[in-house]
Amino acid sequence: MKRALVIVLDSVGCGAAKDAADYGDEGADTLGHLFEREGLELPNLAKLGLGSSASYPNAASAIMSEASAGKDTTTGHWELAGCVLEQAFDTFESFPQDLLDEIGGPFLGNKAASGTEILTELGEEHLRTGHPIVYTSADSVLQLAAHEERYGLEKLWALCHQAREVLDKRGIRIGRVIARPFLGDSAASFKRTSNRHDYSLMPPETVLNRLQAVGVETIGVGKISDIFAGAGISESHPTKSNADGMAVIEKLWAEQRPQPHLIFANLVDFDMLFGHRRDPAGYAQCLREFDAWLGGFLPKVGEDFLLITADHGNDPYHHGTDHTRERVPLLTANAPVPPVDSADFTQVARLLERHFA
Template sequence: MSRALCIVLDSVGCGHAPDAADFGDMGANTLGHLFERSPDLDLPNLALLGLYDVMRSLDREFPYSSLRRHPGSDCTSMCETSVGKDTTTGHWEIAGGILDEPFATFECFPDALIEEISAVGNTGFIGNVAASGTEILTRLGEEHLRSGKPILYTSADSVLQIAAHEEHFGLERLYKLCQTARIILDQRGIRIGRVIARPFVGEDASTFQRTSNRHDYSAAPPQTILNRLQDSGIPTIGVGKISDIFAGSGVSESHTTKSNADGMAAIEQIWSEGREGFIFANLVDFDMLYGHRRDPEGYARCLIEFDEWLGSFLPQVRDEFLLITADHGNDPYHEGTDHTREQVPLLTVNSPKDLVQSPDFTQVATLVGEHFGIASMPNLGK
């Protein structure tokens, strides 16, 4: 047994996908626009793995060139086949599960559903609107404190989110309420990708802020490479929200994190211990803190911070298999606050076979399977 590490840079897309117009995302280009409009942005360590070569192959005017490459590196781009551009759909496809039917989205949830969650959860709700996570706290946070009722809301993603004050409402009570919502959705056959607990602190609209104790309750995934590895006795170690995204399915061990820095530290710690198996990590700050909030300056800084860490980590990758990719785009220059339907880069070191430009994300699952000697299972969840 050997080991492999896949790092998903959440939302770091590299140019609109061929079907982007179907999603209202024609012209979106997360990395391209950041490089174009951030003159000081340079990612030399990602360039060593071929990022600039990928960008140049997708955009002839991309100004950077790779002067040298890391030994054993390869690069390409991938398009998503599944119908969706959310985190869950992207990660499932990376792991080999293609979804033909999109998750459901709502502007507001049906009264009958809210009444059932309220009855079982023994609480009423305020909100039931589509809103951003920070704006909804400004609008309804004080009413939540007065009434004791949690805030229920959604977004352009397939999510049902419940926000409540960590101290006044209680963190464990919030988690239990979200578990109740997940069970009821599944019983009703309502295909919502994630129920998300959104705890916050503060005493008024000027001081409210979300905490890092968020928890996601995902729909059950199809069979993926994680299950195949686990069934073959190969440890699967999730870092960040991987276990949440896959509802724990196929994940032998989980290390939750509070930030990119926390995630990178967890990766390095696991790696330094010489652990065998497949390490699957999600770094969420790109998406959560900067993409949805349309903060290009913060997004660029976040990329630089990861690239600097990667420069210190690469020498520790000897004959092991490293993959770096993304699950969708979230162009901070694009209109709205939603994810963007984009191609994603795939950068590798010591790949078991040459990379090809891919019409779906399942190339990752195939490569990981080949690395561990497991027969390829394309479109595991189709």
């Protein structure tokens, strides 16, 4: 029985990509700035080679550069799974009115905005009118926010599903439609909940499909199934936080399933709670918590294949609130061959296929 574990630390980049200036991200360095300015120490990731020579048995590390156009979650994950996008997803400052009419409206907002700021601005009007809030960002997303109780979670999810269908019918290549439910009764108390749901564009064939075809179970943890629109995913375990995701990883790893399987996990708190909110102290603490968990998990890896990486950057010291175009670390234990420095993200897919060959 062969198995592998891939953990994506969402947005944990390690320095500006060569083309970062093309994205307005020159000088971005998520990890570098956190190490420098927050006194960050990550001893267990260091054992796998982060910022130092690997000391864990059969560990090796590299730095990868994204080949695809874009810097969003979907693009990064699809490339990790072997799919390079030469054309970036569509982005908008606001959405055409006829598109919103077809989705269902009326809506509030319809502009690029921070997810927390727009709740402060329009949340109370949403409660008065019952109209959902639509907004976007520099990423290829159409986000719909509504009160989880007053509007209804199932109703919000159905509206997002409708939006995905309309976009696909029109051939508009928006990477994700995102449901953003929130609770609270005033601008001072509004808070997004963990019942977010992503509706992704259907990906081309990826390593997940190819592994399934040869009998490997593919198990998504966190928002992996959402990112791949369920394609190539045998089993999905949504999570509410990093802590929840790490607990699910441990549970799945302890099961010792008899059939070959891949556990593919995304830990989103780095990005969602701290990168976009430009909270370096919170980001650093989130990394410390993961590193402490990793210290207890590494002895359980044994001779199985472990891979830890990221999908893009989100430097909490950078201007704005959007992702940053960065290289990402690739840390491995028991890889079938050593990872290659400066390769693109698709080497993750190649390592997985070689492991399960």
